[in-house]
Amino acid sequence: MSTTNISLEDIYQLAFDCLTKAGADQANADAVANTVMCAERDGSVSHGLFRIPGYIATLNSGKVNGKANPQPEQVTPALVRCHGQNGHAPLAISRSIEMLAQSAKTCGIAALNITHSHHFAALWHEVEALAEHNLVGFACVSYMPAVAPAGGSEALFGTNPIAFAWPRPNNTPLVFDMATASMAVGEVKIAARDGHKVPMGTGLGPNGELTDDPAEILKGVLLPFGAYKGSAIAMMVELMAGPMVGENLSFETKQNDNADGGPPQGGEFILAISPEIMGGSDWANHAEKLFAKLEAMEGIRLPGSRRHKLRADNSPRAVNSDLIEQLKTLAQ
Numbered sequence: 001m002s003t004t005n006i007s008l009e010d011i012y013q014l015a016f017d018c019l020t021k022a023g024a025d026q027a028n029a030d031a032v033a034n035t036v037m038c039a040e041r042d043g044s045v046s047h048g049l050f051r052i053p054g055y056i057a058t059l060n061s062g063k064v065n066g067k068a069n070p071q072p073e074q075v076t077p078a079l080v081r082c083h084g085q086n087g088h089a090p091l092a093i094s095r096s097i098e099m100l101a102q103s104a105k106t107c108g109i110a111a112l113n114i115t116h117s118h119h120f121a122a123l124w125h126e127v128e129a130l131a132e133h134n135l136v137g138f139a140c141v142s143y144m145p146a147v148a149p150a151g152g153s154e155a156l157f158g159t160n161p162i163a164f165a166w167p168r169p170n171n172t173p174l175v176f177d178m179a180t181a182s183m184a185v186g187e188v189k190i191a192a193r194d195g196h197k198v199p200m201g202t203g204l205g206p207n208g209e210l211t212d213d214p215a216e217i218l219k220g221v222l223l224p225f226g227a228y229k230g231s232a233i234a235m236m237v238e239l240m241a242g243p244m245v246g247e248n249l250s251f252e253t254k255q256n257d258n259a260d261g262g263p264p265q266g267g268e269f270i271l272a273i274s275p276e277i278m279g280g281s282d283w284a285n286h287a288e289k290l291f292a293k294l295e296a297m298e299g300i301r302l303p304g305s306r307r308h309k310l311r312a313d314n315s316p317r318a319v320n321s322d323l324i325e326q327l328k329t330l331a332q
């Protein structure tokens with residue numbers, strides 16, 4: 001694969017230009033371009049520039065409103081709701097997080113429901129934003145059927161990611177952000193594009209056979225991580241990001257989607273908890289004892305640490321050259 005070095009500023013600008021060219025207004029294009037730039041910066045390549053053609057497809061097909069103006073509302077002291085106005089999710093999220101954080105600081109625990117929104121990004125943005133307020137964050141979102149429930153071979157669950165952040169005062173937060181599928185679809189597509197195999201157990205080919213060929217899995221189905229345990233968590237996400245927030249289950253999402261290849265409409269559930277109110281003033285020091293034990297163990301690293309290390313490096317990123325050329329054409 002040939003790559004082109006591109007600065008973080010140029011990554012942002014390329015994404016922004018593609019989005020505005022396709023009809024997004026300044027606020028929406030800025031929110032998505034920032035999410036994409038942060039993903040490239042942190043090495044989350046499957047949710048960086050790679051996603052721009054999908055975002056553009058939804059603007060071109062008219063499925064997504066590039067001029068959405070989502071406004072969060074305080075439903076109860078501990079519940080914030082944001083109707084996404086059929087826009088891409090990043091603007092609805094960035095406009096709602098502050099209200100959620102203030103609610104959690106008042107009530108000890110608060111939730112945010114986002115509906116009528118199109119999520120195509122990594123989830124760590126939303127939970128890290130809460131950790132910056134010294135809050136514990138949890139987020140989940142569903143997708144479209146791509147994953148067979150454990151024991152089956154037919155897609156029903158989305159790749160349904162969950163993300164968790166634990167604030168560490170004077171340090172980067174502890175964050176994990178993972179699909180409940182063995183691998184995100186984006187990662188499987190990148191492996192197929194770059195000619196890499198994936199671990200056996202990632203998914204099944206079109207005839208239900210186990211395979212390590214990502215192109216075959218894309219014609220077949222992904223498996224949940226951790227067999228029936230991951231399957232149960234994927235099911236939980238279906239419920240929490242669907243009926244619990246007044247949104248669709250993944251199979252319903254697919255029935256309503258126009259198959260333009262971009263993110264479908266769905267919901268997101270985000271929870272914020274104040275460990276200070278919940279557990280008392282020793283929460284941070286107490287948690288550090290666990291992190292110290294983990295970091296002292298041979299072969300262990302904290303989730304999120306790879307991304308945070310990459311974030312400290314401001315130098316240009318190597319991006320697939322064909323993708324850059326495709327995006328330059330879209331931006332003109």
Ligand code: NDP
Pocket residue numbers: 044046047119120121122123124141142143159160161162163175176177178179180181182183184185186187300301302303304305306307308
């Ligand atoms: P990965 O399997 O790459 O990583 C999952 C988590 O595990 C990360 O927090 C990662 O931390 C951590 N991790 C990885 N290796 C280790 C290790 N050796 N030790 C400790 N921790 C480790 O992610 P996925 O493929 O499951 O998901 C990729 C992205 O796709 C996510 O950001 C997710 O939000 C996104 N996604 C979005 C969807 C949507 O609908 N919007 C749907 C599905 C996925 P680190 O980052 O430091 O490596």
Ligand code: PYC
Pocket residue numbers: 046119120121143159179183184185186187263
């Ligand atoms: O990579 O599985 C994925 C995904 C779905 C929606 C956004 N990312």
